[in-house]
Amino acid sequence: MGQTIADKIFASHVVDRPAEGVFVLRLDAVFCHEITTPPAIVDLEARGKDRVFAPDRIKAVIDHVTPAKDSKTATQGKILRDWARRHGIKDFFDIGRNGVCHALFPEQGFVRPGYTIIMGDSHTCTHGAFGAFAAGVGTTDLEVGILKGVCAFRRPRTIRIEITGSLPAGVFAKDVILSVIGRIGVNGATDRVIEFGGPVVEAMGMEERMTLCNMAVEAGATSGICAPDMTTVKFLWPFISQQYGSPQEALEDYLRFAPDPDADYEQVIEHDVSNLSPQATYGYKPDQVKPVSELAGTPIDQVYLGSCTNGRLEDLQVAAGILAGKQIAPSVRMIVSPATPQIYAQALEQGLIATFIQAGACVTNPTCGACLGMSNGVLAEGEVCAATTNRNFNGRMGKGGMIHLVSPATAAASALAGHLANSELYQEGK
Amino acid sequence: MKTFGGNILFLDRSDINTDEIIPAKYLTEISRQALKPYLLEDLKLEGFDPASDLAGKQVIVTRDNFGCGSSREHAPWALEVNGINLVIASGFARIFRQNMFNCGMLAVELAPEQIEAIFSKFSPGPARAEADPRTGQLVISGNGKSLEFSFRLGEFDLALVQAGGWVEYADSRY
Numbered sequence: 001m002g003q004t005i006a007d008k009i010f011a012s013h014v015v016d017r018p019a020e021g022v023f024v025l026r027l028d029a030v031f032c033h034e035i036t037t038p039p040a041i042v043d044l045e046a047r048g049k050d051r052v053f054a055p056d057r058i059k060a061v062i063d064h065v066t067p068a069k070d071s072k073t074a075t076q077g078k079i080l081r082d083w084a085r086r087h088g089i090k091d092f093f094d095i096g097r098n099g100v101c102h103a104l105f106p107e108q109g110f111v112r113p114g115y116t117i118i119m120g121d122s123h124t125c126t127h128g129a130f131g132a133f134a135a136g137v138g139t140t141d142l143e144v145g146i147l148k149g150v151c152a153f154r155r156p157r158t159i160r161i162e163i164t165g166s167l168p169a170g171v172f173a174k175d176v177i178l179s180v181i182g183r184i185g186v187n188g189a190t191d192r193v194i195e196f197g198g199p200v201v202e203a204m205g206m207e208e209r210m211t212l213c214n215m216a217v218e219a220g221a222t223s224g225i226c227a228p229d230m231t232t233v234k235f236l237w238p239f240i241s242q243q244y245g246s247p248q249e250a251l252e253d254y255l256r257f258a259p260d261p262d263a264d265y266e267q268v269i270e271h272d273v274s275n276l277s278p279q280a281t282y283g284y285k286p287d288q289v290k291p292v293s294e295l296a297g298t299p300i301d302q303v304y305l306g307s308c309t310n311g312r313l314e315d316l317q318v319a320a321g322i323l324a325g326k327q328i329a330p331s332v333r334m335i336v337s338p339a340t341p342q343i344y345a346q347a348l349e350q351g352l353i354a355t356f357i358q359a360g361a362c363v364t365n366p367t368c369g370a371c372l373g374m375s376n377g378v379l380a381e382g383e384v385c386a387a388t389t390n391r392n393f394n395g396r397m398g399k400g401g402m403i404h405l406v407s408p409a410t411a412a413a414s415a416l417a418g419h420l421a422n423s424e425l426y427q428e429g430k
Numbered sequence: 431m432k433t434f435g436g437n438i439l440f441l442d443r444s445d446i447n448t449d450e451i452i453p454a455k456y457l458t459e460i461s462r463q464a465l466k467p468y469l470l471e472d473l474k475l476e477g478f479d480p481a482s483d484l485a486g487k488q489v490i491v492t493r494d495n496f497g498c499g500s501s502r503e504h505a506p507w508a509l510e511v512n513g514i515n516l517v518i519a520s521g522f523a524r525i526f527r528q529n530m531f532n533c534g535m536l537a538v539e540l541a542p543e544q545i546e547a548i549f550s551k552f553s554p555g556p557a558r559a560e561a562d563p564r565t566g567q568l569v570i571s572g573n574g575k576s577l578e579f580s581f582r583l584g585e586f587d588l589a590l591v592q593a594g595g596w597v598e599y600a601d602s603r604y
């Protein structure tokens with residue numbers, strides 16, 4: 001039987017098999033942020049092992065709480081900053097140059113097809129959009145990654161999700177992934193890799209593929225992966241043009257990591273999106289998903305546009321297109337966090353920021369912000385937020401708050417309406 | 431090797447996530463001990479009160495997909511500083527399970543019917559569990575009754591528990 005993308009990446013990176021079914025992989029990159037890395041640094045110091053395996057393969061950012069909100073978060077930032085300096089980690093992104101890790105690192109060209117990547121962050125699966133095996137890990141795995149450049153995994157079986165049909169107008173990658181999670185459940189891909197493929201994925205740009213892979217972990221998956229293709233190469237070309245003679249040559253090289261036609265999938269799920277409508281979550285689990293139309297009218301207090309799921313330029317463009325020349329409902333407060341400084345700058349240039357401000361939204365610096373209720377945008381008890389983020393867990397955006405996960409289009413339309421609403425971009429039956 | 435066991439806290443729900451185990455707002459703490467008062471603060475479970483229900487418990491018995499969500503190792507740490515080093519469930523989220531073993535804690539997976547049997551015989555307690563990772567033997571007792579189960583740890587999981595965690599294991603080998 002042929003191999004899946006993950007099988008191929010495993011085969012090309014295995015350095016040890018300490019037990020049946022366990023693979024110790026060589027890592028191409030270790031990503032770090034200021035919440036989960038400081039405990040790893042402090043522990044390595046305590047063990048007398050304050051070393052890094054390769055400073056140029058470690059990338060670090062302060063993104064979750066920035067600017068620091070109090071002495072504790074200032075200390076977290078300081079531990080990461082001092083460590084990066086001490087070890088000559090050049091790709092360290094501090095305030096002014098920092099952005100949400102899973103948007104920033106791909107934008108910097110740090111992710112390549114066939115890479116193995118870990119980070120102390122569950123949404124590391126985002127980087128699978130480039131044909132990489134990228135997995136979230138805990139602090140101890142991160143420590144070993146930093147120290148030795150390796151990580152142990154059980155061989156993950158692959159579930160192939162073939163996304164077929166064609167996306168109706170006003171329906172986006174976010175709606176697709178919400179519908180997939182609603183279908184397979186929060187435990188549907190635990191210990192599995194989800195390989196996303198099919199005509200709808202092939203037609204998607206890299207930003208949409210990242211949205212798709214970002215939420216793979218919400219179905220329990222170790223990583224979401226899309227096969228590398230010309231879209232991947234074009235995105236990466238500014239970073240790889242020295243390495244390859246032509247985009248074609250790069251593609252041929254990357255196709256080493258394409259799945260075999262007879263790949264050994266545990267399961268193949270066909271997911272037709274031709275009749276898909278905008279989707280939203282309604283409970284405290286990401287698989288509690290319904291069409292927005294069935295939830296229309298649900299009052300909201302806050303709208304959050306941002307995060308590693310949907311804080312990229314296209315997301316801001318879609319939302320600004322809906323908000324242009326209009327005012328958000330007086331009962332709603334809207335917060336926009338462009339995911340990186342580059343996205344922020346482009347949004348400024350394109351007039352999107354002006355649109356948000358004129359509509360009555362607050363625009364923050366690039367940060368995780370309201371997504372995990374650690375710094376700004378925290379909800380009060382009983383408040384409701386329509387958010388373009390990826391997790392609606394109880395208490396995530398503030399104790400007693402409720403989050404409806406939606407696309408940027410639904411978020412913008414709901415901000416105007418003052419309650420959950422389909423955007424005008426979506427017209428049923430068309 | 432240390433022993434794993436003690437009084438059981440029954441959490442009769444699937445998909446208990448890491449934000450419920452330790453809310454994100456406490457991730458600003460660098461010391462593990464500082465997490466202690468906040469364990470399961472946001473758990474959505476009818477009648478559950480962390481202040482009274484956690485006292486004197488060393489073991490959690492729960493349903494499926496325990497620890498789903500974030501990668502935060504703060505979740506097993508928050509258990510550990512509260513004296514809990516054994517969780518028995520019908521399934522765990524991948525990162526959480528790995529974090530448990532990486533910290534030298536024990537995650538025991540049983541079939542859903544076996545978990546059901548434990549709940550129906552012993553919940554809400556008082557009941558005790560004792561697990562031996564070497565022999566793979568688990569005994570649940572309470573109310574004058576007892577049940578015995580066997581579980582299997584992977585060779586690698588056992589090696590990690592024996593080596594005292596993944597950092598020492600990896601640094602000496604790779």
Ligand code: SF4
Pocket residue numbers: 064100101102121123306307308309367368371372389390
């Ligand atoms: S935006 Fe939210 S989900 Fe993404 S990395 Fe930040 S906190 Fe995590």
